């Protein structure tokens with residue numbers, strides 16, 4: 001057992017910390033600051049910040065140096081995740097591009113794709129969307145029906161995507177498109193990289209239960225995509241998608257723990273302030289959640305250990321997803337119980353603005369749906385990890 | 391960063407599990423359960439505990455021990471829990487810990503080599519006191535030496551030898567309990583309040599690890615059964631109601647494994663969050679062991695409710711241990727006091 005990081009990793013932590021201290025304005029860390037901004041204003045600030053961060057050498061921590069990354073260890077990435085959350089750095093504008101697309105391109109992209117995609121991603125100049133889900137294809141992704149028909153050197157794409165995060169602010173979208181007429185299920189799909197700023201692509205915001213519009217729907221109406229913008233083999237998009245989704249596995253639990261633990265402490269403070277901290281039921285609720293959060297931290301350390309040893313985590317990612325999403329959701333239900341009959345008010349009588357907390361509580365309803373719903377993760381765990389029959 | 395068992399530690403656990411699988415399986419456990427008037431410590435198993443170093447694990451090398459930590463001890467505890475193995479292993483290790491950490495040189499010389507070799511049986515309790523009597527002691531009738539609070543409500547630990555023991559009944563047939571009174575009482579001169587806390591934490595971690603072993607084995611056996619058992623023409627394990635429950639249990643048991651491992655390390659090395667880690671480990675392992683053993687009965691159907699089936703060994707042992715050193719509610723209250731405040 002050795003829970004420490006290497007000296008080089010700790011040095012990196014210090015370097016990152018002081019950079020973050022110097023570059024995150026106090027105002028940004030004020031509770032509710034980001035929620036109070038217009039979407040586009042928030043987007044602009046975050047984009048600029050990420051460019052500066054990249055210029056300072058704090059982007060692509062684990063990416064190879066040849067792609068402009070830092071060539072860091074998994075431990076450095078974990079430290080990066082922890083420190084940025086701790087410093088209350090803004091959330092990335094490009095989660096899908098950075099987490100999923102970039103490593104996939106590095107693994108199987110053509111030289112031209114590597115050149116064109118990775119550099120701009122590092123500086124967040126191009127914001128990527130993930131166009132997988134369709135109105136008729138959610139958990140059953142292979143039921144998708146968006147079509148791409150070959151026309152010379154292009155595919156002509158028609159169809160609709162939905163729940164697309166960043167649909168309105170996105171520049172490009174990696175999509176799954178049926179490029180083989182009459183094909184079924186996993187066959188005949190290609191992963192196309194489509195420019196969203198072209199005639200034939202329309203993005204419309206969808207309003208979420210939180211009131212925000214982080215996601216939207218995307219319509220393809222004779223949108224044109226050069227065949228060279230297919231990632232992976234034509235017709236082999238399912239395999240590309242599986243590779244892409246496998247990059248979800250990693251040490252991401254560390255940043256989630258750091259963030260949720262802070263939220264836990266904030267919620268405990270609300271309980272104390274409202275005189276609810278000595279209610280044995282509330283105490284039991286909070287302690288149950290804290291137990292799960294601590295388990296998340298330890299599980300993340302275990303995952304990090306395995307990653308550092310070069311082990312393939314396989315379907316264990318489903319376990320991580322279940323652990324964090326269910327614990328997070330439970331945390332915000334406890335928050336509601338602490339507020340009791342005031343749970344829906346915008347502010348407490350002393351003026352404390354509850355809306356930033358409510359935003360988290362609403363968001364918690366989504367985390368067990370996206371990225372594979374909890375039900376789907378349980379199926380995966382039961383069938384692939386425990387070996388129960390399909 | 392290395393948060394996992396080393397291969398040596400894994401082998402330690404595997405050796406205990408292999409021994410139990412080959413030489414002391416559930417049929418052997420049944421013999422113990424069905425003969426409650428026996429001392430509950432089969433000679434062959436106890437000899438193995440001594441010979442294979444299970445009892446020597448945390449005793450220092452100067453006193454013929456292996457000088458290993460609580461991390462290794464919890465590996466053994468987990469394996470013994472998985473085998474629902476009877477015998478005074480935990481009490482012996484904890485008594486040796488107390489003597490090692492708080493005993494005089496004479497006490498150490500007198501007891502540690504014998505406890506390490508399994509030649510003497512130790513017991514450990516935090517209930518009652520040497521002065522007023524010890525109401526429930528695991529293997530109290532078998533123990534050559536019992537470590538217990540010296541006086542009610544006051545700090546201090548005592549060694550009790552030659553006490554009068556009378557059996558205390560329990561539906562957990564994998565363990566024998568007795569109340570103890572009288573005997574010769576010696577104080578452990580090095581006892582401090584912190585040390586007493588530390589020993590209770592060590593005991594709690596070993597109980598948590600036993601619960602984790604129980605939970606994992608209950609789940610594994612249930613999954614194996616539900617893959618084979620058919621109803622409606624298909625294996626019952628293909629029904630989503632079972633799958634989802636078993637998947638949740640797998641996540642829960644895995645988290646409890648991490649929690650017990652971390653708690654052992656935190657206590658061993660005196661990490662700042664050791665107290666929280668112990669409470670988390672106990673809360674999680676108690677919770678998940680109760681769930682997994684109840685699920686073992688439920689997902690075996692009628693057969694799971696029979697005396698012939700082994701599910702009740704796991705269920706009943708989980709029931710007893712889940713309440714020890716703080717049940718789920720008590721452990722959570724400790725977590726709340728550490729993170730929410732009074």
Ligand SMILES: Cc1cc2nc3c(=O)[nH]c(=O)nc-3n(C[C@H](O)[C@H](O)[C@H](O)COP(=O)(O)OP(=O)(O)OC[C@H]3O[C@@H](n4cnc5c(N)ncnc54)[C@H](O)[C@@H]3O)c2cc1C
Nearest residue numbers: 130131132133138139140163164165366369370371373375
């Ligand atoms: C905030 C948010 C952001 C998102 N961002 C993106 C994005 O950027 N790109 C993108 O492509 N998609 C995105 N999604 C879509 C997300 O991936 C889908 O919502 C998800 O896959 C579920 O599909 P669905 O909504 O069609 O629900 P359905 O699949 O219709 O599910 C309905 C219910 O049935 C359950 N269910 C479905 N199948 C099974 C099964 N086999 N066994 C048991 N229960 C089952 C589900 O758990 C759910 O409870 C986002 C969703 C949200 C909420």
